Amino acid sequence: SPNNADYNFKYGGSLGMKAKSINKFRAITYINDIKTYLGKAIELNPRHIEAHWAMVELYMQLPAILGGSEKISLKCANQLLKISPVDGHLALGYIAEYNNKLKEAEKHYKQAIAIGDSPLTYEKLADLYENKTNQPEKAIKTREISLEKHQRNNLNYQIGKVSAIYNIELQKGLAYLKTFLKNYSGKEVQPIEWAYFRIAQIYKHLGNKVEAENWISKALSLKIDFKEAQEEKRLIRSL
Numbered sequence: 001s002p003n004n005a006d007y008n009f010k011y012g013g014s015l016g017m018k019a020k021s022i023n024k025f026r027a028i029t030y031i032n033d034i035k036t037y038l039g040k041a042i043e044l045n046p047r048h049i050e051a052h053w054a055m056v057e058l059y060m061q062l063p064a065i066l067g068g069s070e071k072i073s074l075k076c077a078n079q080l081l082k083i084s085p086v087d088g089h090l091a092l093g094y095i096a097e098y099n100n101k102l103k104e105a106e107k108h109y110k111q112a113i114a115i116g117d118s119p120l121t122y123e124k125l126a127d128l129y130e131n132k133t134n135q136p137e138k139a140i141k142t143r144e145i146s147l148e149k150h151q152r153n154n155l156n157y158q159i160g161k162v163s164a165i166y167n168i169e170l171q172k173g174l175a176y177l178k179t180f181l182k183n184y185s186g187k188e189v190q191p192i193e194w195a196y197f198r199i200a201q202i203y204k205h206l207g208n209k210v211e212a213e214n215w216i217s218k219a220l221s222l223k224i225d226f227k228e229a230q231e232e233k234r235l236i237r238s239l
Contacts, residue, residue: 005045012037013054033067034058049087051078056091060098070095086116090124100135101133121157123145126158136166156180157190157198174202193222197229200236208237 002005002200015034019027038058041051062068073095081088093108109125122142130139139162147155156176159194163173177199184192200215219229 003044003053005041005048008037008041008044009048009054010049012041012051016058017052028066031062035067042155047083049080049084052076052083053087053091056080056094060095070099086112086118086121087098089115093124093128095129097132100132101126106133117149119146119150119152122150130162136162136168140169140172152178153185154189156183157188157195160195160198160202164198164205167205170202170205174199177202178231185197191223193219193226193229196222197226197232200229203234204236204239207239209236212236 012034015030017036019030019034020164035055035058037049038054038120041048042055045051059067059069059073059076074092075093077088077095080091089108089112089193092100093112096102096105096108097194105128106125109128112121113125115121122145126142126146129135129142130161140159142157143159143162143230146152147159157180160173160177160180163169177195180190180195181192182190184195196215197218200212200219203209203212203215213233216233216236220226220233
Protein backbone atom coordinates (compact mmCIF):
# COMPACT_ATOMS: atom_id res chain seq x y z
CA SER A 1 0.00 0.00 0.00
CA PRO A 2 1.13 3.60 -0.59
CA ASN A 3 1.22 4.09 3.20
CA ASN A 4 3.79 1.35 3.64
CA ALA A 5 7.48 2.34 3.96
CA ASP A 6 8.76 -0.74 2.10
CA TYR A 7 6.34 -0.15 -0.77
CA ASN A 8 7.61 3.43 -1.18
CA PHE A 9 11.25 2.37 -0.88
CA LYS A 10 10.86 -0.42 -3.47
CA TYR A 11 8.90 1.80 -5.85
CA GLY A 12 11.46 4.60 -5.54
CA GLY A 13 14.24 2.04 -6.04
CA SER A 14 12.64 0.54 -9.14
CA LEU A 15 12.28 4.03 -10.65
CA GLY A 16 15.96 4.56 -9.85
CA MET A 17 16.92 1.37 -11.70
CA LYS A 18 14.79 2.44 -14.67
CA ALA A 19 16.35 5.92 -14.69
CA LYS A 20 19.82 4.33 -14.86
CA SER A 21 18.87 2.25 -17.90
CA ILE A 22 17.39 4.99 -20.12
CA ASN A 23 18.93 8.06 -21.74
CA LYS A 24 19.96 10.95 -19.51
CA PHE A 25 17.29 13.39 -20.73
CA ARG A 26 14.43 10.98 -20.04
CA ALA A 27 15.98 9.99 -16.71
CA ILE A 28 15.69 13.60 -15.50
CA THR A 29 11.90 13.25 -15.42
CA TYR A 30 12.19 10.44 -12.86
CA ILE A 31 14.35 12.21 -10.29
CA ASN A 32 11.68 14.13 -8.40
CA ASP A 33 9.52 11.00 -8.13
CA ILE A 34 12.45 8.97 -6.82
CA LYS A 35 13.16 11.59 -4.14
CA THR A 36 9.46 11.76 -3.24
CA TYR A 37 9.06 7.99 -2.78
CA LEU A 38 12.31 7.57 -0.83
CA GLY A 39 11.40 10.57 1.33
CA LYS A 40 7.95 9.07 1.99
CA ALA A 41 9.53 5.75 3.00
CA ILE A 42 11.66 7.57 5.59
CA GLU A 43 8.70 9.64 6.76
CA LEU A 44 6.65 6.45 7.32
CA ASN A 45 9.57 4.60 8.90
CA PRO A 46 12.34 6.93 10.10
CA ARG A 47 14.50 3.85 10.84
CA HIS A 48 14.36 2.50 7.26
CA ILE A 49 18.09 1.91 6.74
CA GLU A 50 17.96 1.05 3.02
CA ALA A 51 15.93 4.19 2.23
CA HIS A 52 18.48 6.38 4.05
CA TRP A 53 21.28 4.64 2.13
CA ALA A 54 19.47 5.19 -1.18
CA MET A 55 19.20 8.91 -0.38
CA VAL A 56 22.91 9.13 0.47
CA GLU A 57 23.84 7.54 -2.87
CA LEU A 58 21.26 9.44 -4.94
CA TYR A 59 22.31 12.91 -3.75
CA MET A 60 25.98 12.00 -4.07
CA GLN A 61 25.76 10.59 -7.60
CA LEU A 62 23.40 13.17 -9.13
CA PRO A 63 25.05 16.16 -10.83
CA ALA A 64 24.30 19.43 -9.02
CA ILE A 65 22.26 20.69 -11.97
CA LEU A 66 19.81 17.79 -11.39
CA GLY A 67 19.59 18.41 -7.66
CA GLY A 68 22.60 16.44 -6.49
CA SER A 69 24.05 17.81 -3.27
CA GLU A 70 26.91 16.63 -1.10
CA LYS A 71 25.45 18.67 1.75
CA ILE A 72 22.14 16.77 1.63
CA SER A 73 23.99 13.48 1.20
CA LEU A 74 26.02 14.20 4.36
CA LYS A 75 22.85 15.15 6.20
CA CYS A 76 21.30 11.77 5.23
CA ALA A 77 24.49 9.95 6.31
CA ASN A 78 24.43 11.70 9.69
CA GLN A 79 20.77 10.71 10.17
CA LEU A 80 21.82 7.15 9.37
CA LEU A 81 24.58 7.44 11.98
CA LYS A 82 21.91 8.04 14.65
CA ILE A 83 19.82 4.97 13.75
CA SER A 84 22.62 2.58 12.79
CA PRO A 85 26.14 3.74 13.68
CA VAL A 86 27.72 1.04 11.47
CA ASP A 87 25.74 2.14 8.42
CA GLY A 88 26.38 5.78 9.29
CA HIS A 89 30.15 5.30 9.25
CA LEU A 90 29.96 3.22 6.07
CA ALA A 91 27.90 5.99 4.43
CA LEU A 92 30.31 8.72 5.58
CA GLY A 93 33.16 6.54 4.30
CA TYR A 94 31.36 6.16 0.98
CA ILE A 95 30.97 9.95 0.63
CA ALA A 96 34.63 10.55 1.55
CA GLU A 97 35.77 7.86 -0.90
CA TYR A 98 33.54 9.32 -3.64
CA ASN A 99 35.34 12.66 -3.09
CA ASN A 100 38.73 10.97 -3.06
CA LYS A 101 39.28 11.93 0.61
CA LEU A 102 40.85 8.55 1.24
CA LYS A 103 42.28 9.14 4.74
CA GLU A 104 38.84 10.20 5.93
CA ALA A 105 37.22 7.19 4.24
CA GLU A 106 39.73 4.88 5.96
CA LYS A 107 38.89 6.44 9.34
CA HIS A 108 35.14 5.86 8.88
CA TYR A 109 35.57 2.28 7.65
CA LYS A 110 37.76 1.51 10.67
CA GLN A 111 35.06 2.96 12.94
CA ALA A 112 32.47 0.78 11.19
CA ILE A 113 34.66 -2.28 11.88
CA ALA A 114 35.09 -1.28 15.53
CA ILE A 115 31.29 -1.14 15.96
CA GLY A 116 29.98 -3.81 13.60
CA ASP A 117 32.87 -6.21 13.03
CA SER A 118 30.90 -7.67 10.08
CA PRO A 119 32.34 -9.11 6.84
CA LEU A 120 31.01 -6.06 4.93
CA THR A 121 32.86 -3.56 7.15
CA TYR A 122 36.18 -5.36 6.60
CA GLU A 123 35.52 -5.64 2.85
CA LYS A 124 34.93 -1.88 2.48
CA LEU A 125 38.30 -1.16 4.12
CA ALA A 126 40.14 -3.89 2.19
CA ASP A 127 38.61 -2.67 -1.07
CA LEU A 128 39.80 0.88 -0.31
CA TYR A 129 43.36 -0.40 0.24
CA GLU A 130 43.27 -2.59 -2.86
CA ASN A 131 41.65 -0.26 -5.37
CA LYS A 132 42.10 3.31 -4.14
CA THR A 133 45.15 3.77 -1.91
CA ASN A 134 47.38 1.20 -3.63
CA GLN A 135 48.24 -0.59 -0.36
CA PRO A 136 47.81 -4.26 -1.31
CA GLU A 137 49.64 -5.53 1.81
CA LYS A 138 47.06 -3.77 3.98
CA ALA A 139 44.25 -5.23 1.85
CA ILE A 140 45.64 -8.72 2.50
CA LYS A 141 46.06 -8.08 6.24
CA THR A 142 42.50 -6.72 6.59
CA ARG A 143 41.03 -9.74 4.78
CA GLU A 144 43.12 -12.14 6.88
CA ILE A 145 41.59 -10.69 10.05
CA SER A 146 38.11 -10.95 8.52
CA LEU A 147 38.76 -14.55 7.41
CA GLU A 148 39.87 -15.54 10.90
CA LYS A 149 36.66 -14.11 12.37
CA HIS A 150 34.10 -14.96 9.70
CA GLN A 151 35.45 -18.03 7.88
CA ARG A 152 34.13 -16.93 4.47
CA ASN A 153 35.72 -19.01 1.73
CA ASN A 154 35.53 -16.09 -0.75
CA LEU A 155 38.16 -14.31 1.37
CA ASN A 156 40.68 -17.05 0.53
CA TYR A 157 40.17 -16.15 -3.12
CA GLN A 158 40.30 -12.38 -2.50
CA ILE A 159 43.62 -12.63 -0.63
CA GLY A 160 45.13 -14.80 -3.38
CA LYS A 161 43.83 -12.44 -6.06
CA VAL A 162 45.63 -9.42 -4.51
CA SER A 163 48.81 -11.47 -4.27
CA ALA A 164 48.53 -12.47 -7.96
CA ILE A 165 47.69 -8.98 -9.26
CA TYR A 166 50.35 -7.11 -7.27
CA ASN A 167 53.03 -9.82 -7.35
CA ILE A 168 53.40 -9.79 -3.54
CA GLU A 169 53.48 -12.45 -0.81
CA LEU A 170 53.26 -15.12 -3.53
CA GLN A 171 53.61 -18.25 -1.37
CA LYS A 172 50.94 -16.93 0.97
CA GLY A 173 48.66 -16.12 -1.99
CA LEU A 174 49.14 -19.61 -3.40
CA ALA A 175 48.27 -21.22 -0.06
CA TYR A 176 45.06 -19.18 0.25
CA LEU A 177 43.95 -20.00 -3.31
CA LYS A 178 44.54 -23.71 -2.72
CA THR A 179 42.49 -23.48 0.50
CA PHE A 180 39.74 -21.78 -1.54
CA LEU A 181 39.73 -24.75 -3.94
CA LYS A 182 39.77 -27.30 -1.12
CA ASN A 183 36.76 -25.65 0.57
CA TYR A 184 34.92 -24.85 -2.68
CA SER A 185 31.19 -25.57 -2.35
CA GLY A 186 29.71 -23.88 -5.43
CA LYS A 187 28.04 -21.19 -3.30
CA GLU A 188 31.02 -18.84 -3.69
CA VAL A 189 30.76 -15.60 -5.63
CA GLN A 190 33.85 -16.42 -7.67
CA PRO A 191 33.73 -19.24 -10.26
CA ILE A 192 36.42 -21.89 -9.81
CA GLU A 193 38.18 -21.07 -13.12
CA TRP A 194 39.15 -17.66 -11.68
CA ALA A 195 41.02 -19.39 -8.86
CA TYR A 196 42.87 -21.53 -11.44
CA PHE A 197 43.65 -18.32 -13.34
CA ARG A 198 45.09 -16.59 -10.25
CA ILE A 199 47.19 -19.65 -9.35
CA ALA A 200 48.60 -19.62 -12.90
CA GLN A 201 49.46 -15.92 -12.50
CA ILE A 202 51.32 -16.61 -9.26
CA TYR A 203 53.32 -19.46 -10.83
CA LYS A 204 54.13 -17.09 -13.71
CA HIS A 205 55.46 -14.53 -11.20
CA LEU A 206 57.50 -17.32 -9.57
CA GLY A 207 58.97 -18.19 -12.99
CA ASN A 208 57.49 -21.71 -12.89
CA LYS A 209 56.34 -22.04 -16.51
CA VAL A 210 55.25 -25.70 -16.28
CA GLU A 211 52.88 -25.13 -13.33
CA ALA A 212 51.65 -21.85 -14.80
CA GLU A 213 50.76 -23.58 -18.10
CA ASN A 214 49.11 -26.45 -16.24
CA TRP A 215 46.82 -24.15 -14.21
CA ILE A 216 45.95 -21.83 -17.10
CA SER A 217 44.93 -24.88 -19.15
CA LYS A 218 42.67 -25.96 -16.28
CA ALA A 219 41.04 -22.51 -16.31
CA LEU A 220 40.49 -22.64 -20.08
CA SER A 221 39.16 -26.20 -19.94
CA LEU A 222 36.28 -24.90 -17.79
CA LYS A 223 35.68 -21.78 -19.90
CA ILE A 224 37.02 -21.78 -23.43
CA ASP A 225 36.16 -18.12 -24.12
CA PHE A 226 37.88 -16.89 -20.92
CA LYS A 227 39.57 -13.80 -22.45
CA GLU A 228 41.79 -12.95 -19.48
CA ALA A 229 43.05 -16.54 -19.36
CA GLN A 230 43.75 -16.58 -23.11
CA GLU A 231 45.83 -13.41 -22.68
CA GLU A 232 47.61 -14.91 -19.65
CA LYS A 233 48.40 -18.06 -21.66
CA ARG A 234 50.22 -15.90 -24.23
CA LEU A 235 52.21 -14.19 -21.45
CA ILE A 236 53.14 -17.55 -19.89
CA ARG A 237 54.24 -18.95 -23.28
CA SER A 238 56.69 -16.07 -23.63
CA LEU A 239 58.39 -16.85 -20.27
